[in-house]
Amino acid sequence: MRDRISRRGILRAGLVTAAGVAGLDVAVRIADRYGLIPPDHGGIYGLGETLTYASQRLLTSRASMAREFTRADISKVAPVNGGPPKLDEYLQLFARDWADWRLVVDGLVARPHAFSLGELMRFPSRTQITHQACEEGWSFIAEWTGVPLAHILNLVGASPKAKFVVALPFDRAWESIDMADAWHPQTLLAYRMNGDVLPTGHGAPLRLRVERQLGYKSVKYLRRLTVTDSILAFGKGLGGSNPEDGYSWYAGI
Numbered sequence: 421m422r423d424r425i426s427r428r429g430i431l432r433a434g435l436v437t438a439a440g441v442a443g444l445d446v447a448v449r450i451a452d453r454y455g456l457i458p459p460d461h462g463g464i465y466g467l468g469e470t471l472t473y474a475s476q477r478l479l480t481s482r483a484s485m486a487r488e489f490t491r492a493d494i495s496k497v498a499p500v501n502g503g504p505p506k507l508d509e510y511l512q513l514f515a516r517d518w519a520d521w522r523l524v525v526d527g528l529v530a531r532p533h534a535f536s537l538g539e540l541m542r543f544p545s546r547t548q549i550t551h552q553a554c555e556e557g558w559s560f561i562a563e564w565t566g567v568p569l570a571h572i573l574n575l576v577g578a579s580p581k582a583k584f585v586v587a588l589p590f591d592r593a594w595e596s597i598d599m600a601d602a603w604h605p606q607t608l609l610a611y612r613m614n615g616d617v618l619p620t621g622h623g624a625p626l627r628l629r630v631e632r633q634l635g636y637k638s639v640k641y642l643r644r645l646t647v648t649d650s651i652l653a654f655g656k657g658l659g660g661s662n663p664e665d666g667y668s669w670y671a672g673i
């Protein structure tokens with residue numbers, strides 16, 4: 421533990437010094453050596469993206485928790501951003517009350533599996549009341565219940581080589597998170613909201629909750645999670661549809 425802390429301290433000092441004195445290219449090289457280059461490092465804002473992500477991951481603990489609220493804080497209105505997919509396949513699964521829906525978990529895992537909703541609901545659950553902020557400037561507080569993604573990663577035997585979990589929904593709004601967020605205790609596969617089943621608009625039957633980042637990382641309408649050590653094979657290789665649209669892959673708040 422002491423080793424890890426002092427290593428973090430040295431790294432942090434190194435990154436900051438390099439950025440200030442030796443120049444940004446040295447800071448980026450240090451970030452690269454520690455695997456802290458975000459997938460969308462290549463664009464106009466690429467250097468900034470790398471420094472933000474790398475310093476965030478070095479300065480704050482992997483386990484730092486997003487703030488949690490009380491039931492009295494739950495917002496009366498929860499806006500929907502990105503309504504349910506109009507895909508026939510999705511509508512048919514909905515019509516049969518998700519009986520035939522499965523969450524496929526594959527990639528760098530020892531035991532790939534397709535989970536039914538019933539199966540997911542029987543696992544130990546976590547309930548948390550959190551604040552969701554959208555990049556468009558609005559936000560709300562809601563209660564979410566689901567199975568921690570960490571539980572699923574343990575079940576399927578995620579490889580130590582894993583670098584990202586890619587969340588693939590029924591619509592085009594796919595995203596990915598790093599393993600610090602994937603193993604984080606507040607990262608859930610949520611099937612309930614405000615004490616009720618997850619409403620269709622809010623991501624039924626299952627959505628991701630990534631509480632330390634902006635709303636768009638919390639992918640709704642999930643159909644598949646792929647564990648991978650490289651994001652390059654997915655879409656344009658930037659780590660999500662939002663980075664492809666010009667937003668940051670790392671959207672920490």
Ligand SMILES: Nc1nc2c(c(=O)[nH]1)N[C@H]1C(S)=C(S)[C@@H](COP(=O)(O)O)O[C@H]1N2
Pocket residue numbers: 498499500501502503553554555589590591592593594621622623634635636637638639640641
């Ligand atoms: N599959 C999917 N997930 C998604 C979206 C979407 O359009 N499709 N919108 C994202 C955005 S921009 C935000 S702010 C939140 C909104 O969640 P809400 O509709 O429950 O408020 O979901 C995110 N997850």
Ligand SMILES: [Mo]
Pocket residue numbers: 501553554555556635636
């Ligand atoms: Mo959003």
